[in-house]
Amino acid sequence: MAARVGLWMVGAWGGVATTVATGLSALRQGLSAPVGLVTAKEPLASLPWADWGDLTIGGHDIRETTYAAEAQVLWEKSRVFSPDLLNRVADDFAVWDQNIQSGVLVNVGDRIRSLAGEKSRSYLAESPLQAIARIRKDLENFREQHRLDRLIVVNVASTEPTVDPALAELDWPQMQKRLGATEPIKLPSSSLYAIAAFECGASHVNFTPSVGTDLPALSELALIQGVVHCGRDGKTGETLLKSVLAPMFAARNLQVNSWVGHNIFGNLDGKVLDDPANKATKVKSKDHLLTEILGYKPQTLVSIEYIESLGDWKTAWDHIHFEGFLGTKMAMQFTWQGCDSLLAAPLVLDLVRITELEARLGGKGLLPFVGSFFKSPMGCSTPEFASQYQQLLEWAQLRQSQFEKK
Amino acid sequence: MAARVGLWMVGAWGGVATTVATGLSALRQGLSAPVGLVTAKEPLASLPWADWGDLTIGGHDIRETTYAAEAQVLWEKSRVFSPDLLNRVADDFAVWDQNIQSGVLVNVGDRIRSLAGEKSRSYLAESPLQAIARIRKDLENFREQHRLDRLIVVNVASTEPTVDPALAELDWPQMQKRLGATEPIKLPSSSLYAIAAFECGASHVNFTPSVGTDLPALSELALIQGVVHCGRDGKTGETLLKSVLAPMFAARNLQVNSWVGHNIFGNLDGKVLDDPANKATKVKSKDHLLTEILGYKPQTLVSIEYIESLGDWKTAWDHIHFEGFLGTKMAMQFTWQGCDSLLAAPLVLDLVRITELEARLGGKGLLPFVGSFFKSPMGCSTPEFASQYQQLLEWAQLRQSQFEKK
Amino acid sequence: MAARVGLWMVGAWGGVATTVATGLSALRQGLSAPVGLVTAKEPLASLPWADWGDLTIGGHDIRETTYAAEAQVLWEKSRVFSPDLLNRVADDFAVWDQNIQSGVLVNVGDRIRSLAGEKSRSYLAESPLQAIARIRKDLENFREQHRLDRLIVVNVASTEPTVDPALAELDWPQMQKRLGATEPIKLPSSSLYAIAAFECGASHVNFTPSVGTDLPALSELALIQGVVHCGRDGKTGETLLKSVLAPMFAARNLQVNSWVGHNIFGNLDGKVLDDPANKATKVKSKDHLLTEILGYKPQTLVSIEYIESLGDWKTAWDHIHFEGFLGTKMAMQFTWQGCDSLLAAPLVLDLVRITELEARLGGKGLLPFVGSFFKSPMGCSTPEFASQYQQLLEWAQLRQSQFEKK
Amino acid sequence: MAARVGLWMVGAWGGVATTVATGLSALRQGLSAPVGLVTAKEPLASLPWADWGDLTIGGHDIRETTYAAEAQVLWEKSRVFSPDLLNRVADDFAVWDQNIQSGVLVNVGDRIRSLAGEKSRSYLAESPLQAIARIRKDLENFREQHRLDRLIVVNVASTEPTVDPALAELDWPQMQKRLGATEPIKLPSSSLYAIAAFECGASHVNFTPSVGTDLPALSELALIQGVVHCGRDGKTGETLLKSVLAPMFAARNLQVNSWVGHNIFGNLDGKVLDDPANKATKVKSKDHLLTEILGYKPQTLVSIEYIESLGDWKTAWDHIHFEGFLGTKMAMQFTWQGCDSLLAAPLVLDLVRITELEARLGGKGLLPFVGSFFKSPMGCSTPEFASQYQQLLEWAQLRQSQFEKK
Ligand SMILES: NC(=O)c1ccc[n+]([C@@H]2O[C@H](COP(=O)([O-])OP(=O)(O)OC[C@H]3O[C@@H](n4cnc5c(N)ncnc54)[C@H](O)[C@@H]3O)[C@@H](O)[C@H]2O)c1
Ligand SMILES: NC(=O)c1ccc[n+]([C@@H]2O[C@H](COP(=O)([O-])OP(=O)(O)OC[C@H]3O[C@@H](n4cnc5c(N)ncnc54)[C@H](O)[C@@H]3O)[C@@H](O)[C@H]2O)c1
Ligand SMILES: NC(=O)c1ccc[n+]([C@@H]2O[C@H](COP(=O)([O-])OP(=O)(O)OC[C@H]3O[C@@H](n4cnc5c(N)ncnc54)[C@H](O)[C@@H]3O)[C@@H](O)[C@H]2O)c1
Ligand SMILES: NC(=O)c1ccc[n+]([C@@H]2O[C@H](COP(=O)([O-])OP(=O)(O)OC[C@H]3O[C@@H](n4cnc5c(N)ncnc54)[C@H](O)[C@@H]3O)[C@@H](O)[C@H]2O)c1
Ligand code: NA
Ligand code: NA
Known part of the structure; x- marks a missing residue:
């Protein structure tokens, strides 16, 4: 694996994302065993995953902070990580902090809006289409700057309020049109981020209960764009x-x-x-x-x-x-x-690996075999954990046999 | 189904057995929904199980009591059943009490021996072979008296002490010989009951952690006699x-x-x-x-x-x-x-139904697909409940398709 | 003790009251040990309490039912009591059912009003003063009919909505006046019952969180009338x-x-x-x-x-x-x-005994030493259970020494 | 308070003792609020306690280690303390480490003996009287070296096996004689440490379930020597x-x-x-x-x-x-x-303060008012926590009024 992979987190300085960053740095440096990572256990472990060293972190957040500061809060309030570990990941933190851009506040509701810092608030007036364009630009820059072969966008931002069910009745052309209207439909940021991702050929993982890609119009767009995606709401507790x-x-x-x-x-x-x-x-x-x-x-x-x-x-x-x-x-x-973030972060890394592998193999559309990772799994045929995990094992076996053939 | 089936319980007046009797009577009279019965739920429910009305209860116990007395204790100490229900099953209780014979005390250990009543103690001196012969006679009488088409022996007696691991090194001819020796091998009652059952063509379910049929010699005997069996230790909590x-x-x-x-x-x-x-x-x-x-x-x-x-x-x-x-x-x-007995009893009834069906269809030897019922499932290839249950469903599907063909 | 004591429960057919009735009958007949009764344990036990046989039950309820029916529900839904016990208290139940009158629905809120039966609903239009008058008549009739020496009214009715804090600013003359106004103040039923009780010289125990006697005006009235009272909200879990x-x-x-x-x-x-x-x-x-x-x-x-x-x-x-x-x-x-009602009922009987004793001894006003019985104890100087219980023991010791002197 | 107080811990490098050392250093430096300290809360807080700065730590242990090493283990295994705090108490640790002497292994049983390091094992052959003499020398040296005004010995060593009940039948002269016999009585180390302490005028706190001072002979000795003591087994969970x-x-x-x-x-x-x-x-x-x-x-x-x-x-x-x-x-x-040590350590500091105050005031014998601190409180008249705490408050009030008078 010499491909370069971008991991773009929406909600990049949140608890889950900060733990992903800490863990990724620890794994790259061999400071921690991959406990809690589903893909690190046989029979999955022997699939040709992207190396930890091939991953670069970037993202959007609406708050202005740093990984060091957020990790420090987790340490102080919850006694996770350790000061020693935080010292050793500090360099990676500093690099990745540079890749975090100001987030989008379109239709996120009052509570989330109240968290936003100066920079993000300066975009408060932007329209949905302007937001999508801005996100795309950020993604493209990240891709270019780091010469990425593949880009995975992961939503780990705050949970948005529920949306108008009528949004599920639109197809992609209708949605696109209504997004550009003078009174645009109330599509929340989680979906705008996903649209931008799809439009620039990035895969998408929705780790939150926010609607994100869980709309027919977005499924359609994913197929059109030939990207893979999965979700909804990491299942950790x-x-x-x-x-x-x-x-x-x-x-x-x-x-x-x-x-x-x-x-x-x-x-x-x-x-x-x-x-x-x-x-x-x-x-x-x-x-x-x-x-x-x-x-x-x-x-x-x-x-x-x-x-x-x-x-x-x-x-x-x-x-x-x-x-x-x-x-x-x-x-x-x-x-x-x-410990919530510590349960979530390895699953995020698992999903990035799985999504990257499928994208690399030219997959497109919804990944139906990752139901075991989600509370409300899109496209999954069974609600039982054991069956969902069985589906993952079967997919791994299939892929394994394909790789062995080559 | 017009076949007559005998359910012979070793430990016939114990907590589990008394609850089996209460529940069977309630089910026969339609007094209770079959909650807790695995075989009463689709897709298993539509297999051609023996009717509740076709079952007759008999058994061995070492204590002298009655179903009514034992059920009353359960009610008083544990507030299970209800006086009203107990009234309505009283007639069946009285009939079944007549079918309970004195149990065997060979190699059961001090604690169990201390429970025994007069009648069973009168057999204290009996040799293993004498015990087997006596059990066989009791089983044959039961079969004749009730003109049974099939007979299932279920061990729900007290847990015996652990046995000498060397017993597992004997084959059936060796065991048979050593049982008749002047200093016979220390085979516990649970196995003697099973031998007697096999010898007179009855199937066997070991719901206890006692060794019972879990010895190579007994597996061999089951195949020789063409009977089915399963076990070991009901999994309820x-x-x-x-x-x-x-x-x-x-x-x-x-x-x-x-x-x-x-x-x-x-x-x-x-x-x-x-x-x-x-x-x-x-x-x-x-x-x-x-x-x-x-x-x-x-x-x-x-x-x-x-x-x-x-x-x-x-x-x-x-x-x-x-x-x-x-x-x-x-x-x-x-x-x-x-509530232990209430969790166990429906599983006993399930296992009787399943064993009877397999016996009816001419099966022989160990039933490997009932692992989900047992703590130490004999012949089962997986320790995980979901996989074990999957095996049961697959067996049911197979049988279902066979019955539909006919 | 040959005095006759009336125990008048508001909410007479509720869960707590039904358990009080069951328990009182059981205690009278010696069918049950006085477990759970604080006053049955030394050093309290030797105070000259009213005998169980001296108590007669009456009360108000807004639903129309019987003790037998309500006790049956408790048995069926919650497996408390036993059919046998219920048979043996049936005669007392039948007698006491005769003493239950239609309740008052003034300012009880929608939820409680929705529970009311025909008879109570027929009084829906009554004014506060009419309600008080009706309650008084019921109490007087009860007193006469059973030639009672003392009467204790206990509120075990459903919890009412919270009341206007301004009610706490009125003294008794003001309250009395405003109750008779064309637009009378919104005093809830729990207080109307208490006023009626006080006015006819009965003591009062408020076992509920409803406001009841917890208003300056009612404290004043209690002193005027020379009756004792205590409360608020039994402390059971x-x-x-x-x-x-x-x-x-x-x-x-x-x-x-x-x-x-x-x-x-x-x-x-x-x-x-x-x-x-x-x-x-x-x-x-x-x-x-x-x-x-x-x-x-x-x-x-x-x-x-x-x-x-x-x-x-x-x-x-x-x-x-x-x-x-x-x-x-x-x-x-x-x-x-x-089990809520079973925890509450013995405390109600304790409070009746204690209140009756104080009333008998000519006490008046708030009983400050029963704080251990209540969640929001009126007049109690400490929130700690151990200190509250200590206060009870000290009161008992004081009374004991007085009785011994005599 | 300008008096110098020695806190001598038997089991000086154990979990409780290490936490006492950490906590004392933190308190001296004002790094931590006195949460968990009973004596830091009113009405006790205003008694004239020894200042934290007046306390010096010394002790015996049978293992050879350092405070830094033991605290590090607690941090790594149990995530208590924090690396930052440990840095800031390092200087005190280094000083106190110098005051720890080799412990006694007389009659401590196999399990404890197996923990001992080289130095303590070199005394394995010592007789009870030799052990007492050695302990006394260590205590005297500590007292001299630090010019201590008062010395408190606290037993926080491992729990010893139970002792021969006959030991409770000896008075002090008998015990003394039997300790010097050729086959001396089997008095465990916990008692030898206490005897040595008493003999050189030190007070004693037994925070463990080991017998320690809980023998009539030792109570007698304490009175003879005019020292105070208390115990047995800190009550923390x-x-x-x-x-x-x-x-x-x-x-x-x-x-x-x-x-x-x-x-x-x-x-x-x-x-x-x-x-x-x-x-x-x-x-x-x-x-x-x-x-x-x-x-x-x-x-x-x-x-x-x-x-x-x-x-x-x-x-x-x-x-x-x-x-x-x-x-x-x-x-x-x-x-x-x-967290066991964190619950225990502040109580140890409380008991040192209380014992020191009583010793300062010329008390002698058993302190009966500290029952709330112990599982098996010596000399305490009540087993109930609330009453025990009440006794502590009453003692505090008494002392307070005495100090105010002066
Ligand atoms: N075990 C878990 O932690 C777990 C499990 C399942 C799902 N989730 C979901 O994952 C998400 C993240 O959880 P968390 O604990 O990290 O929460 P968090 O609040 O710590 O982090 C969320 C981050 O998102 C940022 N954010 C909010 N709105 C944004 C926007 N419009 N654009 C960009 N950034 C935005 C916030 O500033 C914050 O930094 C939540 O939706 C949560 O429900 C978490
Ligand atoms: N949930 C459950 O209750 C559960 C689950 C798994 C296994 N089991 C096992 O099932 C067995 C029965 O449980 P139970 O609660 O009914 O126990 P129990 O003690 O109520 O009943 C056991 C009965 O066996 C009789 N008995 C003992 N030795 C005998 C012998 N040699 N011959 C004939 N009868 C004999 C006893 O007299 C008694 O009536 C136990 O071995 C138990 O470990 C029960
Ligand atoms: N452990 C306990 O059960 C416990 C503890 C503390 C307080 N309480 C309080 O005791 C009260 C009774 O509890 P319960 O479990 O018996 O409730 P319940 O609902 O079973 O009984 C309340 C009874 O009051 C009757 N009622 C309602 N409004 C009335 C009115 N205005 N006049 C006359 N009757 C009226 C109802 O019809 C019902 O029969 C509740 O307020 C409850 O909060 C109970
Ligand atoms: N919450 C609590 O931690 C708590 C509560 C009540 C009682 N205690 C008791 O306090 C004692 C200490 O507990 P801990 O958790 O610190 O145990 P620990 O095992 O961590 O420490 C005991 C120390 O005593 C030393 N030791 C053993 N025998 C000795 C001897 N003869 N002379 C000198 N040193 C000796 C050991 O080497 C060890 O360093 C135990 O007896 C425990 O039961 C603790
Ligand atoms: Na059982
Ligand atoms: Na209740």
Whole structure:
């Protein structure tokens, strides 16, 4: 692998992105074992992935900060990383900081807008088409400057409010037209970034619950442009467990009466999700699963609350009330104490590797075999984690056999 | 289905068996939905199972009691069943009580022997071969008296102490010979019951961690006699969850550092397992799994403690300490509050249905596709619950297509 | 003790009241040990309490039902009581049912009004003063019919929405006047019941978070009438634990950063509290405590959610995030699985006994020594459970010595 | 306060002692708020405590290491402290390291002996009297070298195996004689250290479950020598919670049927307690409490298991099964995730302050008012945390009023 690959993160200085940067630098320097990386484990590990050393980080953010500062916050509030590690990744941080550009604030809602710094706010008046053009320019510059062979855009920006369902009724020509109208449709930034990416031939991964590429018009555009994409909303905690546990209740024909999930955490993502408009997007992404797996709708409750002292430590309590033989009610409870960004970042790197490989092999359109990575997997035929993971293994086997043939 | 099927339970008046009896009577009378029965859910539900009405219960026990008395204890101590239900199954109870014979006490260890009543103790001096002969006679009488077309023996007796590993080195002719020696080999009752079953053409399900049929000699005998069998140790609680959750940690390449499981419960099974000799058998059955699934051995701890006030409510607390990206340590904890006998009984009925169907179709030897039912599944190629369940579904599909062809 | 004591419950057919009735009948017949009764334990036990046999139940409710029906629901949904016990209390139930009158719906809010049956709805148009008069008549009839020596009114009715704070600025003459105005002040039913009670010389216990007697005007009236009263909101679950645990964090100088409490349950009380207006009253009652005990305000969160399958089983999960020496963050979590009505009912009986004793001894006004029973104890000088309990013991000792002197 | 105070720790380089050293240095330099220090909170805070700057650390240990090395292990395994803090306390560490002498191995059992380094092993053959003499010399040297006004010896060494109960039958003259016999009595090191301390006029705090001063002969000696002492076994986790929660169950007359506590942790203390001989001492110290508080003995279970990955993070799960009104069984569970050394160290500093103050004021014998600090408090009249804390407050008030008078 001597190809040069650009990893462009939207939300480039956020918790997940900062952890991606820290981890990538650590992996490049051999400072850390690839624990938590799905692609680092056999049988996937032997596919011809891009080398860590071939990746360069760039991105957009609306806040003005640095990797060093953001990593320091994670260390101080959540005791992740270590001062020693942060020293050793400082050089990479300084280089990558140079590649971060001012983000787009079109239709992001009040809460996100309130986070924006001076520079991004200076673009507040820009139209959707102007925003797309600006993003494209940033991407092209990045590509040229670093002589990239391939470019993957990953959305790890704050969760946007939910969008008008009517957006799903437009095809790409209609959408394009309505974007240029005097009163343009209210397409949120997550989709504008994706359009820009597609238009300049970049692949796209939507790691957030924001709508991003999850619209027919964008699927169409991806095919037209011959790029690959996948998403929606990285599956790292409670929902991961739901997709693992609920199939057991189904297989055993145990009747789930209620499934209550309370999530508390205290990072910036939590602060954004504390706004009901933004939270709705996340809750929706977390709540459809059980019905799909069980085949009926138990009473469910998903709460997400911002508790500052927890920092990046997402703590979830789930109470599952089920009924067994002869109407006997039983209960399972679990608590999950995971560090959100540390769970997410390796998956982002996995998805970049997978997407890059498929792009390299000339794939296009939606990647349907990465359902195990997402809460609301686009194009995936099954909601069960084990089956989703099986699909990934089967894809790997297929690719493996193709490479072996060559 | 007009065939008559005998369900012969060893440990016939125990908690699991009493719940099987209660549940079977309730199902026959349409008093309860088949919740908790795997075979009652599509796609399995449409296989041509034996009707509940075709089943008759018999068995061996070493204690002298009645279904009514045992069910009353479960109700009083654990608030399962309901007085109303118990009234309505009383007639079936009375009939089935008549079919329970005195059990065998050969090599069962002190703890189990201490439970035995007068009648069973009167056989204390019997030799292994005498025991086998007596069991056979009881089985033959049952078969004749109820004009049974098929007979399934299910071991739901107390967990025996672990056995001499040298027993696994004998083939059937050697074992047979050594059973008749003046100092016969120390084969425990669970295996004697199985031998008797096989010898009179009955199928066998070992729902306990006792060795039962899990010896090469007995596998050989099953093939010689053309009977089917399966086992070992019903998977109803913590171990079920391990086989569901551990694959997730493996798939995500999260390093499990330690997995601690504490189980507390207060039924008769718990009292028997409170003896270190008997507990060893159970802990062994619960503890091999993680290494198989993860591919390495994390520090594990499994404790099982008798806490009287809990009755049949098995409460388990598991603490899973794992390491993610960049060495970050995280934790998952769960508590499981399940009613043991109520979780086990429907699986016993499922296994009877499945075994009966295979016997009816002329199968012989080990059933390898029921791994999802057992903690230490004999002949099963995978330790993961989802894959095990997949094997069951594939078997069902195969059978379904065969039946449809006809 | 040969005095006859009336126990008049507002919310007479609710979960708590039905459990009070069941328990009182069981205690009268010696069917149950007095577990859960504070006054049944030494040193309190030897005070000259009213005998269980001296108590007669009556009350108001807005729904039309019977004790047998309500107890049956508790049994079926929550597996509390037992059919056997319910048979044995059936006669008392039938007698007491006769003493239940139609309740008052003045200013109770939409949610409660929606529960009302025909009879109570027929009084929908009544004015506050008419309501008071009707309640008084019901109380007087009860007193006469049963030749009662003393009458205790206990509010165990559904939680009302919060009230206008301006009500706390009125003295009794002003309130009385404004109650008779053409546009009368919006005093809720809980207070109207209390006024009626006071006016006919009955004592009052407010076991709910509804405002009831917690207004200066009503305190004034109690003194005028020479009756005793106490309240507010029985302390049976999470808040009890807060008042027990928070003092430990304070005493150890451990800094509580956040205390999150999630409560789920599925009884009628839960359904009423599912209305934001009613819930606000309860959350307020649960949330002031920590600041009082700790001396600073940690981030707190109290959620109460209606999860039908749980029935009367209130399940609470609390996550306490605290900071120790050298800034080290630690956590304590607890889950509480308590049966709400069964925790509440013995406290109601305790409070009736205590109130009756004080009334008998000629006390008047607020009882300040029963703070340990309440979430928002009126007139109590300390928020810590241990100190509150100490106050109760000191009162008991004082009374004991007085009785011994005699 | 210009007096110079020596804090001599037995087990000077252990986890608790290292945290005491780190914390003391941080407090002296004003690097940390005194969170977790009971004496730093009003009303105690205003007593005339020794200044942090007046304290000098010395001690005995059997291992050869340094504070820097031990603190580094705590940081690496358990993520407590921070590299930055460790830099800033390095100078104090270096000075205090000089004051640590080789420990005594008389009657410490196999497990502890296996930890000893070269230097301490060179004294393996020493007799009890020789050991006492050596300890005295070390203490005298320390006192002289640092011109100390007062000296407090604190036992924070590994938990010893339990001792022969007959030791409790000796008075001091008998013990002294039997210590010098050719076959001397088997008095463990914890007591030899205490004897040496008393003999040279130092006060003593026993923070461990080892027997230490908890023998009539030693109490006698303390009075003879006019020194103060207290102990036994710092109360920092599960037992603290038991002494806080059990009084609630008692006060509410709720019947505790069983109380199960499982403790897991992975520090050196855990490794020592993994030996059944040593564990017995700890379990005994943890298990007597409930019976004392409740007035009856529920079924109890206390397990302590060494789980390496947890490091200093003691994680406890407690399951409390209790019975309420009408025989209803309910449950409370809690998990405690505390960092053991960080919970213990401030209490050690509190006890040093309190002991020093009492010694300064000319006190002698057992301090009965510090029961809240200990699992098995010597001379304390109540097992309930709230009452124990009350005793501390009353003592503080008394002293305060004495100081104000002057
Ligand atoms: N385990 C996880 O952390 C996890 C799992 C699944 C999904 N996610 C999602 O990933 C996203 C990132 O999570 P996080 O914890 O890093 O959040 P974060 O708040 O730390 O980071 C988000 C970043 O996006 C930036 N941003 C917001 N709007 C932007 C815009 N329009 N253009 C450019 N930048 C913008 C913010 O300034 C911030 O730096 C969130 O949507 C979250 O819901 C996270
Ligand atoms: N969820 C579950 O309950 C579950 C799950 C997996 C396995 N198991 C196993 O199933 C078995 C039964 O569990 P249970 O809860 O019903 O236990 P139990 O103690 O209530 O019943 C066991 C019965 O076996 C009888 N018995 C003992 N030795 C016998 C012998 N030699 N011959 C005949 N009868 C004998 C006893 O008298 C008793 O009636 C145990 O081995 C248990 O470990 C149970
Ligand atoms: N552990 C506990 O159960 C507990 C603890 C503290 C406080 N409380 C409070 O006690 C009260 C009763 O709880 P519950 O579980 O019995 O609730 P519930 O809903 O079962 O019973 C309330 C009863 O009050 C009746 N009611 C409502 N408004 C009325 C009115 N204006 N006049 C007369 N009757 C009326 C309802 O019809 C119902 O029968 C609630 O306010 C609850 O918050 C309960
Ligand atoms: N929260 C807590 O940490 C806590 C609470 C209560 C009691 N304790 C007790 O405090 C003690 C110390 O705990 P820790 O976590 O620091 O243990 P640790 O194992 O880290 O430290 C014990 C130290 O004692 C030394 N030691 C052992 N025997 C000795 C001897 N005879 N003379 C001199 N030194 C000796 C060891 O070398 C070690 O350095 C233990 O007994 C523990 O049970 C601790
Ligand atoms: Na069982
Ligand atoms: Na209630």
